[in-house]
Amino acid sequence: xxxxxxxxxxxxxxxxxxxxxxxxxxxxxxxxxxxxxxxxxxxxxxxxxxxxxxxxxxxxxxxxxxxxxxxxxxxxxxxxxxxxxxxxxxxxxxxxxxxxxxxxxxxxxxxxxxxxxxxxxxxxxxxxxxxxxxxxxxxxxxxxxxxxxxxxxxxxxxxxxxxxxxxxxxxxxxxxxxxxxxxxxxxxxxxxxxxxxxxxxxxxxxxxxxxxxxx
Numbered sequence: 001x002x003x004x005x006x007x008x009x010x011x012x013x014x015x016x017x018x019x020x021x022x023x024x025x026x027x028x029x030x031x032x033x034x035x036x037x038x039x040x041x042x043x044x045x046x047x048x049x050x051x052x053x054x055x056x057x058x059x060x061x062x063x064x065x066x067x068x069x070x071x072x073x074x075x076x077x078x079x080x081x082x083x084x085x086x087x088x089x090x091x092x093x094x095x096x097x098x099x100x101x102x103x104x105x106x107x108x109x110x111x112x113x114x115x116x117x118x119x120x121x122x123x124x125x126x127x128x129x130x131x132x133x134x135x136x137x138x139x140x141x142x143x144x145x146x147x148x149x150x151x152x153x154x155x156x157x158x159x160x161x162x163x164x165x166x167x168x169x170x171x172x173x174x175x176x177x178x179x180x181x182x183x184x185x186x187x188x189x190x191x192x193x194x195x196x197x198x199x200x201x202x203x204x205x206x207x208x209x210x211x212x213x214x215x
Contacts, residue, residue: 016042016050023053027060035060055087062095070095084115090123097130105130106139121147125157132165140165156187163189164196172206176213 019042026035039057042049054077061070074092089112096105109127112119119127124147131140144162147154159182166175179189189197200206 016047016053019047020050020052020056024056024060027056027064030064032061032064032066051082051085054082055085055091058088058091058095062091062098065099067095067099067101084112084117086112086117086120086123089117089119090126093123093130094126097126097133100134102130102134102136118150119152121152121155121158124152125155125161128158129161132161135169137165137169137171154185156182156190159185159187160190160193163193167196167200167206172210173213176210179214 019038022038023035023042026032026038035057039049039053042053054073057073058070061067061073070092074088077088089108093105093108096102096108105127109119109123112123124143128140128143128147131137131143140162144154144158147158159178163175163178163182166178182189197206201210
């Protein structure tokens, strides 16, 4: 911030990238007040916020427990002429799911399709993760199937999220099938998945029969 002030004193004007970097830095430091002040200063200095600015603001507010403020900003953006942004929807869905408002996240997910937007793999992953976090495996599995029906190819994140959730849910057979399907797509388990399987093998929640299912 001191460098920014020094730059301003020398008559050098910051651009959108400069302001975005500062806003994101304050949010990462969990300083929401200064992040929002920089945003207000950006507008007063005549630097138009861009798509990245709004995504940083929404993400920062959600990650810092300011979901209501994020919602107000999102609604303001909806009223503007700015075009539909899939990333913005994913940010809001994730924020709602993290706040335990999975039903609200699902409403957002559905409203995207109703407005003519097509959820991408990140949006699907975000909603699937929200369902899994709430233990709503039937809903998570149904959305996974819809994802494939809509020809949105699952990625390694999709599989790892579902595998961990199924393992914690005690569904060894489905977990094993997902692992084999993931391998056939040439994806690999991530560190969290390997760690969970190792821990479950160690404490007896999984045994050799699970390993046999993978062969």
